[in-house]
Amino acid sequence: MKTPDFFKRSELTSALWAFRREFFIVGAFSMIANVLMLTPTLYMLQVYDRVLSSQSELTLIAMSLLTLFLFAVMAFAEWMRSRLLVSTGVRLDEQLSTQVFNASFEAHLSQSGASPSRAFGDLIQIRQFLTGNGIFAFFDAPWTPIYMAVLFFLHPMLGVLGIVFALIQAALAWFGHRHTLAPSEAATKAGADASTFLQGKLRNAEVLESMGMVHNLRDRWAARHQLHLSTSGDAQQLQHRIMAVSKFIRYTQQSLSLGAGALLVIDGQLSPGGMIAANVLMTRALAPIDMMVGSWRQFIGMRFAFARLEQMLIDYPERDPALKRVAPTGAVTLQDVFATAPGRADPILKNINLSVPAGTVTAVLGPSGSGKSTLARVLMGIWPDRAGTVLLDQLPIEGWNRVELGPYLGYLPQDIELFEGSIAENIARFGEVDPAKVIEAAQSAGLHDMILRFPKGYDTPIGEAGNLLSGGQRQRIGLARAVYGNPQLVVLDEPNANLDDAGEAALFKTIAQLKAKGSTVFLITHRPGAISVADRLLILRDGQVVANGPRDAVIAAMQAPRPAPTNPAVNPATVSSAQFPGVTALPA
Structure with missing residues (x-):
């Protein structure tokens, strides 16, 4: 029988409900403590109305000892409920921290405005309220x-x-x-x-x-x-x-x-x-x-934090950890893909349809603003505002377990983002460092000899965001990270932007090695020389595909003298080099 929607609990509410036994025990200790709060009242009544009138010292001693015992029980009940609430808050944090971590990064990636630090601040605020004076007021109020x-x-x-x-x-x-x-x-x-x-x-x-x-x-x-x-x-x-x-x-x-x-x-x-x-x-x-x-202000803050965190966990639920798939081969298919961005009327990508077989190298060309970097993020499954279907091995890319899929993907964005740690840790993606794989990736990126010249070699710390390195060094480390472990699908967005001739030669060698190992590579570039390593060409203009196919066929179509089309629509057979001044005189 299906549970009605109004009986369903959110992830956060379910996590709190899982501690209902602890809250019931806290309520029981609160009952003991509040009942024993009557002890001073009864003691005063007896002292004023019985002891002073009878002047019996024995009665006073007996009542005082009994009162001290009841005070000890009351203090024990207060201490136990405080300790239990603190333990519950810590366990709640431990239970939700991984899920909040994953959901907050997905929310940040989707450009919803959420940030990991804000999400954990909300979780801390909820935990502090559960262990503060405010929660005691709610347990004491019924008495x-x-x-x-x-x-x-x-x-x-x-x-x-x-x-x-x-x-x-x-x-x-x-x-x-x-x-x-x-x-x-x-x-x-x-x-x-x-x-x-x-x-x-x-x-x-x-x-x-x-x-x-x-x-x-x-x-x-x-x-x-x-x-x-x-x-x-x-x-x-x-x-x-x-x-x-x-x-x-x-x-x-x-x-x-x-x-x-x-x-x-x-x-x-x-x-x-x-x-x-x-x-x-x-x-x-x-x-x-x-x-x-x-404590009303604290309660209001906790309420807002609870609502934000609950909504985030609803919008970005935990992925199924039992989801397992065979390793992908790297075949990519895009069907009717549109990509938009907040505050922009026209889509960045418009009705993209293409199919790229596994083990091929595709060079993506086009003028600035044509949507190449957006396409790179769509291929990685990290562009939030997307319509249409992105298939990896005929399966929607969002249907993969990202932790499982991650080692099979390599991505080098335009803005290289390195993280505080050693060179080896950055190349190994902060997982378990396999020295052989790290060195292989560094050699593929032409980085090995340069690293050995650093004072600590691969253990050299790079500082916050890699600020101790030059732009070219960061680019090469980012490239080594992208090819670490020989991933099946590699997307390189302007990988030679900060490279010299030697670095570019190393890049082309790396792409050839990836192709030899069966990897699918998308190379986004402005430099015509990079096309020599490509099997296929994909040319974008204003977010649309104007040419797509084998390299030699696309080049021949572009170099053939044809009249300018009356309709600038997308037709590889009518593409002329005049439409794309940035990719003229391409090498055959």
Whole structure:
């Protein structure tokens, strides 16, 4: 029988529900602690009303020892529930951290605005709330009626007074929820925007400093930071006003309850011990509500964090770890592929259809802005806004387990991104370093001799983002990383952009070696010389395929003198070299 949608839980809710046993145990310890909170009240009643009147030292000693024992049990219950909640928070983090890590990177890759640090910040915020005072207020609040009942037992007037103050505190909590929600959300969003803007610019600090751009960008950051300060100040001022009113109500309650008890003592309706006990009891009864008001800001933050994290886990669920496929051969097929980008009216790629057999080298050509780099990301399955089908060995590429598929793919983007660690770790993709494979990849990229000249060889640290290396060195290390382990599908986006003649010769040799091993290679380039190593040519213009097929046939079609077509549409048979000045005089 299928479970109705309204009974289904999200991944985050299911993870919390898995700890329901622990929460029930925390509730049981909370019950013990709250029941024993009546101990000081009963002790006062006995001391004032029995011990002082009887003047029995033995009774005082017995009651004091019993009270100390009950206090010890209460402290143990408080300690156990705190310890259990801390343990639950740690286990929740351990259970979700891998899934949050994967989902946050997928969300970042899809350009949804999510970031791994933000997602883990949300997880930490949820865990801290589960181990903080706010959660204790929710466990203690159900026992407020018990304390109210004891107040009614002492005198109905004290019970009514307690209910009045409880309603006032509850109304204050409701007011705080209604009026602090929007300001807190605005402050959180403004703070995240300012932080994201700053972090993005710090990654290019050298460019900013060298061209005097720091001052201009500082002004833009200052505007975002000022908005954060303004919205955060408004939210905090409202929160502080609510806390001030709450403190006024709390002190008023303490004084009025004592005054009401004194009035009842004067009228002979209550004993002096009952007066003191009632004052303590009413304070304890309203403590959870007062604690809720004080921790409301933390609760609001946790609620936003929970909603963001829950939505992200819904949008990017965990891939099936049991999904296993045979190793791909590298055959690629694109069917009716369109690629778009936010804020852009026209698609970047328009109705791309092509089929590339395994073990071939395809050179992708075209003027700047024709969609070549977007095509590279589509081939890798990492372009978010895509329509159509990308097949790897006749299977949709998104249907592969990315962890399993990763070793069979090699990708060299235009912007080489290396990571803090050694040269060997970067080449080995931060997996287990196989020295033989690392050296083979470095030799394929023409990098081996250069690495040996470094002080620590392959163990040389490259610094944050590879900032200790030149552009050409980063390009070669990125190429070695792309070909590490002899992947079946390799996409190289402008791999010779920063290479000299020797580096370019090493690149062509690497491509020949990959082809000899049966790898499928897509080579995106502006340099006509790279076409000599290609089996096929794919030419793009304005996001459309204008030529696709065997290299010699496409070159012959382009060099043949033909009249300019009346329709600039895509037809390999009518392509002339005048349409593509960037790829004229191609070598045969």
